[in-house]
Amino acid sequence: MVDPEVDVETGQDEEMIEVEATEEAANGDEPTGLEDIEPEVPERTTFLDYLRSPIVQLVLGTGANKEILSAHQALLTQSPFFTSAVTSLNDANRRIDLSSDDLHATASVLEFLYKGDYFPTLEAGNSLAYDPTVASPDDEGVALLRHARVYTLAQRFGLPTLAQMAHKKIHLTQSTAKGEIAYARFVYKETSPDDENIRKPVAAFWATRSHVLRHEAEKEFKRMCLEFPQFGFDVLSLVLDAQEKRSRREEVQSSGTASGRKRQRVSSAIVPPGVGLK
Template sequence: MFKRSFAASREKAGKARKISKRSFRDDTKQRMREALNDATPNSSPSLGGSSPKLNSAIVTIAVGKDQRLFAAHEDVLSRSPWFAEVCREQFFASPGQRRITLPDEEPEVFSAVLEYMYKGDYYPRLLHDRKRNTYALEDVEADLTMQSISPQLDSGKKSGGLSDHAVVYHHGVGDYVLRDTVIYCSALRFGLADLQRLALRKQGLQSGIDVATILRSARFAYANTPPSDSRLRAHYLALIIRSRKTFKRSGTMQMEMEKGGQFFFDLFVAMANHIDDVGEQGQVSPSHYLLY
């Protein structure tokens, strides 16, 4: 019996091991994912570095026009100043009757917000390669060095076909908008500043977004952020200036500009400032930007 076992082991040892063909990008992402998985759950710095108390009262949240139901612990919801105030107003309600209604929120977006409040991130998670100081989205095939949205001309295809995580159908808009933009605006409403920063960084890693979706999302951002909150607005202005050749060829851009609004006035100011800055550096004459 021992002899047979020894022979079998020799045969296994003699077999050539097949080398897995993995790209450098796959290996890098795997290391980033393993580092993220090694972190202690519910210990994100954005959530105060402590796990939530899961023995607090359960609150029911009805979201969207179809009133989709979510359940969450009161202590977790109270990480948000907005939810903390609502929970205080329902302090004397019996545990089974504590209910919050959010008719203007999208269930897919609120699900991401709730996931963040429990875990410190939402799917797809943000992966950080500390050695190269680059970021990537979990399970998303994208260039690890990409730091900003890559727009493309309208293809006529349904925007929702881009990817399940990049866009979300918003009933208030009646069309698809960038999911991270909606999450940013919800985070602003609920007082989750760290979630705002996270959503903005994730949105910068998206690619292949059509011009119509970008402009629609920019209008949504302007409609759901105050003038004092300039980060998301500035993100869209910088994106259009940086990718002006693509937007210049877009018929959608022309139609949107005819509608006007604060967004396009800000774009004009930002574009003028950009031309002035470039002109002062002596890199190009302002007349170079004239449209013929």
């Protein structure tokens, strides 16, 4: 009996096809079933991307004091204020009017947007870099006012991280009684009455040190209270609150129990003898 012929070449071709199919699947040409669980990597905005964006000019001051600062649009639009402002710009006019804003404070805002900090920068150990432009003692409150102006602009431009940084630098700044009054005047003039984040520490500072600072800057303190009655009321309220707490502690220590002050009763005992209803 003759054995059947076997097509050896055909068998080898089938094996090669199977191997190639396996390799293609391994190389990702076919679905692996892992696509749904692979995380999506978000695109990272690089500093180069910022520098490639269009230039926007910021106009500050008027007349002879007019200054023009330039910045990249992609950096500016980290601020909601500038995001809204650039929508009205076109190729013929790429300027934003900031004529009523402080030049140096605006420059500090731009420095923060580019570098993540502004001068004087925060140093290790919660201190500020030395600033040779500030006199010592700082009776004019130059350093405090610098950070206060940055704080108000950060609030207006919608930059909470910058506002927190400026607020921290305020607390790290050394000043004098007169400098503190200059700072308090700016705060009560330029900030919202609801902004307790910056107003309350100012009132607390004067409430806890008024017995000393008032004599170092008595005229300035009096002028401040007359110009901003809310400042005087805030300071007085904190002084009275502290006095009330001190009185309660003294009562507890003397009696051993906490009791409220009782209001004197009105009785016939205080009516002069012989006086009555007719």
